[in-house]
Amino acid sequence: MIIRKLHLSNFRSFKEKTVGFSENTTVIIGPNASGKSNIIESLFLLSTGKSFRARIEEEMVNYEEEIARVKGAIVEVDNKERSGTNLEVVLTRGEITIGESPKKYEENLHAGKQVARKRLLINGVGKRLIDFAGTFRTVLFGPWDLGLVTEAPSVRRKFLDTVLSQVDREYRRASLSYEKGLRQRNKLLLGIREENLPRSLLLFWDKLLIKNGDYIARCRGEFIEFVNGANFQFPISNFQLEYDKSAISEARLEQYKDEEIAAASTLVGPHRDDFVFEIRNTRNVRRNTGYEKHNLASYGSRGEQRMGVLWLKLAELAYIEEVTKEKPTLLLDDIFSELDHEHRDIVFEAAKGQQTIITTADPHYIENFKKVEKINL
DSSP, rough: EEEEEEEEEETTEEEEEEEEOOOSEEEEEEOSSHHHHHHHHHHHHHHHHOOOOOOSSGGOTTTOOOOEEEEEEEEOTTTTTOOOOOEEEEEOOOOOOSSSSSHHHHHHHTTTEEEOOOHHHHHHHEEOOOHHHSSSSSEEEEEEGGTTTTTOOOHHHHHHHHHHHHHHHHHHHHHHHHHHHHHHHHHHHHHHHHOOOGGGGHHHHHHHHHHHHHHHHHHHHHHHHHHHHOOOOOOOEEEEEEEEOOOOOHHHHHHTHHHHHHHSOOOOSGOEEEEEEEEESSSSSOTTTSSEEEEEHOOOOOOHHHHHHHHHHOOOOOOOOHHHOOOOOOESSSSSSOOOOHHHHHHHHHTSOOOOEEEEEEEGGGGOOOOOOEEEE
């Protein structure tokens, strides 16, 4: 599926904005603060049901308004009739004004109507996140992704969840169930510590976390295995990921029971997972292995770290296509200013393989693209 048209209403800096996209490459050109990243964010929102940068969802609503809408028309690549699917995300601050706003505070107490902060719709029909995400699939690459190597494990877990939630409905279900179970179990652990509640209350939540945690870990392991064996053209072939899995089982929960009660927190499970970028070094050959592996965060140069993230993003593209048999839309948000000439050439080549939407403040970066649709903000 590709996106043909996007309409924004009261989204971020845009009051009303309609954008059409080529099925090949579209470049959005504009100075800083012109709203380029807002368009990328809205496309990611239609893809995943979530923002990649908002702390709370109401930040995406224009500060002068109460409701924002993001609408996208997506079609199959070979659909000659251009009939397809309409996706929509409606965002609010949790309350909308009814009628004219009273001037007095006392009169305004009952002037608002409580509404959902976010609604997801497909062809006008409300959907749960589990059914909405993955209808339109994307791979997002921005300057912040260069921190995948060096930042906290939560950044890498979020990356795994974003990839896998777009291709596997059961993963979406397991993740939502696991998160809910984790919150409830942590509340019980606090109650056990502070109120002497019986530990037997944990049994139901233990089983729920083990069941869903096993599925999450299996999917993450399969993705990392695919990345390490991915067969695509790349200048450096000596990167790999090492999965640092926090397994969850009855035995491990029993092992850490005292520590968990003391911390009022679940200490094992996929919410503690991580993965490490490694680079194989053949210059100092070990006698038995033929190479040494080094942690890219600790021993890689800045250039090698950039190359490692680029390698992972291209593997993500290949993985989504392998699993779904469809090419995802590639979203490149002002990434060229962070890459040197060699890295930009790799991205240029990758962008030719599917619908690609690029933002940049400097049109010179995209001179290598021969056929592009340009949008100036």
